[in-house]
Amino acid sequence: MATNNNRLTSNRAIHPGEILREELKERGIKQKDFAKAIGWQATHLNEFIKGKRNLNEDLAMRLESQLGIPFKTWMSLHSGYIYECKALEKNADYKMISNKLEPSKPVHPGEVLREELENRGISQKKFSEQIGIPYKNLNDILNCRKPITENTALLLEAALGIPAHILIGLQTDYNMQVIKQDPSFLERLANIRKMAAML
Missing domain, CATH: 1.10.260.40 (lambda repressor-like DNA-binding domains)
Known part of the structure; x- marks a missing residue:
């Protein structure tokens, strides 16, 4: 199965369809031919690959049968996608602070x-x-x-x-946001920056 380190640091949710598109491209398989091989309509497969249709258990089983990528892997990718969507949605309320986007409420x-x-x-x-x-x-x-x-x-x-790295990433983001909302700590940072500027 194709892997890409950029997925781990993406600031958006990755739909399993994107991963399937990369997999088909890597194997040199045309979408139309693949749709026929798994007994799916080409339009439905195209919608899935474009992220307009969600994965279900039936499709995951068909993908396992045709590509050899385990059913559980596809379902895990789907769960991760749904989870990331929810996490991004919860963090969607942003305000501009010093030209940087910061969530107004830590999640x-x-x-x-x-x-x-x-x-x-x-x-x-x-x-x-x-x-x-x-x-x-x-x-x-x-x-x-x-x-x-x-x-x-x-x-x-x-x-x-x-994915565990998503959970740890959310926790780290939360910890950082909480720290940045502590006035005494922000004052301490400001003082350190002033002293550093004088060196």
Whole structure:
């Protein structure tokens, strides 16, 4: 399966269709021929590749059968895409500060994770048992009282298919935003910059 390091640092959600387009291009397969091979309408495949149609389990199975890329991989890519869309949507409220865009309100990854569990109809208690962490710890994360650690991010990735690096990235962004809203710390930074300018 084709990989691209730029995907890891993209500031937008990557639809699985984009990855399929790269895969077909790399293998020299025309979209029309591929649509016929998987028993799909060419127009529907084109919509999927352009990100206008979402992945479903039926298509994921067809892609696995034809390309050898596991069903679970496609579903994980889809979950990651949906999650990134929600995260970007939550961070869409921006204001201009010193020619840099900063979210007006820090968004804890627990908020997005809580919505994900609700959308999937998974109870917090059942999920905490599934991933093997105390219910209170999970509840604290979902209610923005505790950060998502690297270990927890990997557990969440295994259970939900949401890439761990996305969760850690959201947590880091949240931490940075909180720090930048602390007046005393901002004053400290300003003083350091003044002293640095005099050196």
